[in-house]
Amino acid sequence: MKFSLTKLAVSGAVGLCLAVAGTSISKAGSPKSGGVLNFVVGSKIPSYDGHKETTFGMIHPIRPFYSLLIRVNPSNPSSPTDFVCDLCEGDVPKPTENGTKYTFKIRSGVKFHDGTPMTSADIKATYDKIIFPPEGIPSSRKAFFKAVKSVTAPDANTVVFKLKFPTGSFIPALATPFNFVYSKKDLDTHGLKWHQKNINGTGAFSFVQHQKGAFVEGKKFADYHHKGQPYLDGFKAISAPKLAVRVAAIRGDRAAIEFRGFPPKHRDDLVKALGKKITVQESDWNCVLLATPNQEHKPFDDARIRQALTLSVDRWGGSKYLSRIAIVKTVGGVVFPKHPLAANMDELVKLKGYSKDLNASRAEAKKLLADAGVDKMPGGLNVDFNNRAVDQPYKVVGTWLIDQWKKVGINATQRVQPSPQFYATLRKKGDFDVSVDFNCQSVINPIADITKFLGSAGNNYGNYEDAELEAIYEKILRSGSESEQRSLIRKYETRALSEQAHIGVTLWWYKINPHRSYVKGWSIAPSHYLNQSLDNVWLDK
Amino acid sequence: MYKYIIKRLLLMIPTLLGAAVLVFFLLRLVPGDVCEVRLAGTGLYADPEEVLLCQKNLGLDQPLMVQFWDFIWGYVVFDLGDSMWTGFPVTHEIGLRFELSLQVAIMATFVAIAIAIPLGIISAVKQDTWIDYLVRAFSIAGIAMPSFWLGILIILGLLISTQAVFGDPWMPPIDYVPIWEDPLRNLSQLIWPAVATGYRYSAVATRMTRSALLEVLREDYVRTARAKGLVEKVIINRHALKNSLLPVVTIIAIEFAFLMGGLVVTEQVFNLNGLGRLFVESVGNQDFAMTQQLVMLVVIIFVLTNIIVDIFYAWLDPRIRYS
Known part of the structure; x- marks a missing residue:
C-alpha cells in the first residue's frame, strides 16, 4: 500500500522494526495448523459492536470474527504506514481526482459465517453506518471521516469513497480495527443495533460462545478468504481483570499470551521463571501520557507557569528510570516517536523541557515562576493534581511528576480517583489545576492524533483557545506535501509544547508482551488495538 | 409458627x-x-x-x-431491567454468576464447619493446655490473614512447588466449568478459593464454638450428667454441643450470606466470574441498573438467611417458640 506518506514511511518503518525484539513469523519457520490459542484479556466486553465501542476489551476477543476493508499489514504491524487489503483486492488504491476519490476493488468469493456472500453492498452499508449513522444509532468514529462526502457501490465488486478535500488521514482511518464489516442483509433484516448482541462476520474465526464475564470462544472458519489461514483450530479469550492473574496464567500455561502488555517487572519475573519458554516482544506504543494544565484556573492561564511545569521535568532521566518500573519509556513530542513526521533528536531538544541540560531548564523554570509572581503567592504555587486510580502508568508517572515539580518549588497534591470520577473531573466538573491526561490511538495517524492539542478538540481539557495553533493545523490538514506537513507539524509542536506549553507531554508508553514461546506468527504492533485478527497466529507445540 | x-x-x-x-x-x-x-x-x-x-x-x-x-x-412486573454496560437483562447476568458464587459459598461453608466444630470442641475440652493454645493461635491467624492474601499465597505456592517438583508450573484453571460438565476441573478450580475463604470463616466459628461450649460445660445440667457417671463423650456430643451451637449457627449463616456477594477480592485473585466480581465491575462502570439489583439481591439473601436462622433456633432449642 502506498498512501501520501509512503516515501517518508520507509525510514520510519525500518526504525520501528528495530524496536521490536523477539520473534516474528519470518524467523519462526513454517506455520503449523491446529491447536487452540488461550489468551487473557484484562478488560470487559460492553457490546460486540465495533462501530460503537472503544475498548480493547472488545477488540481482543471479537476482532477475530470480523474483517476490515483494509488493515495494518499483519506481517509488518510495527510500520505506521504499511496498510494492506483485507476485503479489497490488490494494493490499497491511490487516490484520484486530486486526492478526493478512492476506488476499491472488492474481493470476490468472500462469505459471511452464515454463508451469505459478501459484496460491495455490504462495505457500503457498513461505512454508511459508521460515517452517516441515522439518528439514534451510535458511531464512535464518525468524526474520523469528516472528509468523506459519499460512499457508493457502483457494482458488486467496487466501492468508491468521495472526499470533500484531500487528506492523508483517510487511509489510516479506514484501517481502524473497529471498522468491522457487517452484512447488509443483517443490517436490513435485524436493524442497525443487531450487532451489539450478535456476531456474523467474515473473519478468520466464527463465533462459538460467550460466557459473559468469563470467556469468548471462536472456531476456525473454513471459508476464510485468506487461503490457508487461519492456522489455529480456535481460540479462547479468557477474561482476567487482575494483572497478577494474567501474569500467573501465562506462567502456569493457562493462557499463552496477553495482547495489551505487562510492566517490566512482570516481564522479568516471567523470564526468570520460565527462561526460553517465554518470548518477549517490545515496541513503542501509540499512547502518550500528558499533564494538562487547566487554563481556566489561575495562574495556569499564564504561559510562564505552564512553561515552568514542563521545564522542571527530567524526561531523559525519567525515561531511563521509569522504564524499569512502568510501561513508559520513549521521549517524544506530539507525534508518535520514530514516525516519519515525528521530531528527531535535534528538533526535540529545542523544545522547552527536552534539553539535555536539566540544570539550565530548571533554572529557567525558577526564573519564569519568579517573573510570574509565584514568590509573592502565599505558600508558593500549589497545584491540585487530578490523577487516575490505575497503577500503570498513571499513578507511577503522576508520583514522579510531583517530585519533578517540587525541584523548582511547585507543590502538588495528587487527587487519585477511580476512572468514572476521574473522567467526571476532567470532562464535566473541570475542578482541577493540572490533570493527568492521555492520548491512546490505534492506527498511527499523526494528522488525526495531534488534534488532541487543539483547544477546540473534543478531547482537550485545557480550556483554552489558540487561534494560531488552529491555523497551523488547518494548513497541516490540507497540505499535500510530506515535507511541508513535517515542517508545519514542527511549528505546531513548538507552539503547543514550548511557546504556549498548553499540554506537557511526559513520556510515550512502551509495550511489553511476554508470551509463551510456542505462540508464533503474532508480531507486536505499536498499539494494543492492532493486529488482532489472529489469522496468522500458530502454535509450535 | x-x-x-x-x-x-x-x-x-x-x-x-x-x-x-x-x-x-x-x-x-x-x-x-x-x-x-x-x-x-x-x-x-x-x-x-x-x-x-x-x-x-x-x-x-x-x-x-x-x-x-x-x-x-x-x-x-418482574422486569429488573438491562445492564447499562452489556445491554443484556440483569437477571441473565446475575444468573450466570449465581451458580458459581453459590458453589464457592457452600464449599467454603463445608470447609469452615469441618475445621471449626472439631477444633472448637477440642479447644474447649482441652482448655488451657498446649492443644488449646495451638488451636487458638491457628484461629487467630485465620482472622488476621485476609483471605485474598492467603489466595495469592496459595497460587504462588502452587506455581513454585509444582515447577520445583514437575518442572512445569501448574495453577488452577482460570475459566469456570460447571460441576456436572467436568467435576474434576470444576473442583480443581474452586477448592482453592473455598479453602482460602473457608479458613478465615472457620477461624471466627472456631472461637465461637470454643467459648459457647465452655459456657455450656459450666452449666448445672452438665455437672449433673457428670455426677450421674455419663462418659465425657456422651456429655459433649449429646448434651453440651447442641446447646452451644446457637451462636455458632448465627455466625455461620451470616458468613454464608456474606460469601454470596462479598467475595469481592478473593474472586479477583482466583479469577472467578462470580457475583463479587460482577459487583466490582458494575460499580467501576457506573452500571447503576446492575449495582442496584446486586445490592437488593444481597439484602434479600441476608434477610432470608436471618429468617432461616431464627427457624433453626427453634429446632436446636425446643424452649424457643415463636408466636
Missing part, C-alpha cells in the same frame, strides 16, 4: 423498600457516568452527541423520580 414466618416475610417489604431508596439515591451521588466511561476509551475522546444518545438510550436523561419509579415498578 406459620403465622410467624408469614409475618417475617411481610416485614421484608419495608426493609427492601428502604434498601431500594438508599441504594438508588446513594449511587447517583457518586460522580461519573456509564456513557463517559464507555465512550472515552480511546484517547479520552467521547463525542458529546454520542454521550447524550447513550444517556437517552439508557434512560439516564429522565428525571430522578421517573428513574426511581421505573426501578420499583420493575419489581412489580
Whole structure:
C-alpha cells in the first residue's frame, strides 16, 4: 500500500522494526495448523459492536470474527504506514481526482459465517453506518471521516469513497480495527443495533460462545478468504481483570499470551521463571501520557507557569528510570516517536523541557515562576493534581511528576480517583489545576492524533483557545506535501509544547508482551488495538 | 409458627423498600457516568452527541423520580431491567454468576464447619493446655490473614512447588466449568478459593464454638450428667454441643450470606466470574441498573438467611417458640 506518506514511511518503518525484539513469523519457520490459542484479556466486553465501542476489551476477543476493508499489514504491524487489503483486492488504491476519490476493488468469493456472500453492498452499508449513522444509532468514529462526502457501490465488486478535500488521514482511518464489516442483509433484516448482541462476520474465526464475564470462544472458519489461514483450530479469550492473574496464567500455561502488555517487572519475573519458554516482544506504543494544565484556573492561564511545569521535568532521566518500573519509556513530542513526521533528536531538544541540560531548564523554570509572581503567592504555587486510580502508568508517572515539580518549588497534591470520577473531573466538573491526561490511538495517524492539542478538540481539557495553533493545523490538514506537513507539524509542536506549553507531554508508553514461546506468527504492533485478527497466529507445540 | 414466618416475610417489604431508596439515591451521588466511561476509551475522546444518545438510550436523561419509579415498578412486573454496560437483562447476568458464587459459598461453608466444630470442641475440652493454645493461635491467624492474601499465597505456592517438583508450573484453571460438565476441573478450580475463604470463616466459628461450649460445660445440667457417671463423650456430643451451637449457627449463616456477594477480592485473585466480581465491575462502570439489583439481591439473601436462622433456633432449642 502506498498512501501520501509512503516515501517518508520507509525510514520510519525500518526504525520501528528495530524496536521490536523477539520473534516474528519470518524467523519462526513454517506455520503449523491446529491447536487452540488461550489468551487473557484484562478488560470487559460492553457490546460486540465495533462501530460503537472503544475498548480493547472488545477488540481482543471479537476482532477475530470480523474483517476490515483494509488493515495494518499483519506481517509488518510495527510500520505506521504499511496498510494492506483485507476485503479489497490488490494494493490499497491511490487516490484520484486530486486526492478526493478512492476506488476499491472488492474481493470476490468472500462469505459471511452464515454463508451469505459478501459484496460491495455490504462495505457500503457498513461505512454508511459508521460515517452517516441515522439518528439514534451510535458511531464512535464518525468524526474520523469528516472528509468523506459519499460512499457508493457502483457494482458488486467496487466501492468508491468521495472526499470533500484531500487528506492523508483517510487511509489510516479506514484501517481502524473497529471498522468491522457487517452484512447488509443483517443490517436490513435485524436493524442497525443487531450487532451489539450478535456476531456474523467474515473473519478468520466464527463465533462459538460467550460466557459473559468469563470467556469468548471462536472456531476456525473454513471459508476464510485468506487461503490457508487461519492456522489455529480456535481460540479462547479468557477474561482476567487482575494483572497478577494474567501474569500467573501465562506462567502456569493457562493462557499463552496477553495482547495489551505487562510492566517490566512482570516481564522479568516471567523470564526468570520460565527462561526460553517465554518470548518477549517490545515496541513503542501509540499512547502518550500528558499533564494538562487547566487554563481556566489561575495562574495556569499564564504561559510562564505552564512553561515552568514542563521545564522542571527530567524526561531523559525519567525515561531511563521509569522504564524499569512502568510501561513508559520513549521521549517524544506530539507525534508518535520514530514516525516519519515525528521530531528527531535535534528538533526535540529545542523544545522547552527536552534539553539535555536539566540544570539550565530548571533554572529557567525558577526564573519564569519568579517573573510570574509565584514568590509573592502565599505558600508558593500549589497545584491540585487530578490523577487516575490505575497503577500503570498513571499513578507511577503522576508520583514522579510531583517530585519533578517540587525541584523548582511547585507543590502538588495528587487527587487519585477511580476512572468514572476521574473522567467526571476532567470532562464535566473541570475542578482541577493540572490533570493527568492521555492520548491512546490505534492506527498511527499523526494528522488525526495531534488534534488532541487543539483547544477546540473534543478531547482537550485545557480550556483554552489558540487561534494560531488552529491555523497551523488547518494548513497541516490540507497540505499535500510530506515535507511541508513535517515542517508545519514542527511549528505546531513548538507552539503547543514550548511557546504556549498548553499540554506537557511526559513520556510515550512502551509495550511489553511476554508470551509463551510456542505462540508464533503474532508480531507486536505499536498499539494494543492492532493486529488482532489472529489469522496468522500458530502454535509450535 | 406459620403465622410467624408469614409475618417475617411481610416485614421484608419495608426493609427492601428502604434498601431500594438508599441504594438508588446513594449511587447517583457518586460522580461519573456509564456513557463517559464507555465512550472515552480511546484517547479520552467521547463525542458529546454520542454521550447524550447513550444517556437517552439508557434512560439516564429522565428525571430522578421517573428513574426511581421505573426501578420499583420493575419489581412489580418482574422486569429488573438491562445492564447499562452489556445491554443484556440483569437477571441473565446475575444468573450466570449465581451458580458459581453459590458453589464457592457452600464449599467454603463445608470447609469452615469441618475445621471449626472439631477444633472448637477440642479447644474447649482441652482448655488451657498446649492443644488449646495451638488451636487458638491457628484461629487467630485465620482472622488476621485476609483471605485474598492467603489466595495469592496459595497460587504462588502452587506455581513454585509444582515447577520445583514437575518442572512445569501448574495453577488452577482460570475459566469456570460447571460441576456436572467436568467435576474434576470444576473442583480443581474452586477448592482453592473455598479453602482460602473457608479458613478465615472457620477461624471466627472456631472461637465461637470454643467459648459457647465452655459456657455450656459450666452449666448445672452438665455437672449433673457428670455426677450421674455419663462418659465425657456422651456429655459433649449429646448434651453440651447442641446447646452451644446457637451462636455458632448465627455466625455461620451470616458468613454464608456474606460469601454470596462479598467475595469481592478473593474472586479477583482466583479469577472467578462470580457475583463479587460482577459487583466490582458494575460499580467501576457506573452500571447503576446492575449495582442496584446486586445490592437488593444481597439484602434479600441476608434477610432470608436471618429468617432461616431464627427457624433453626427453634429446632436446636425446643424452649424457643415463636408466636
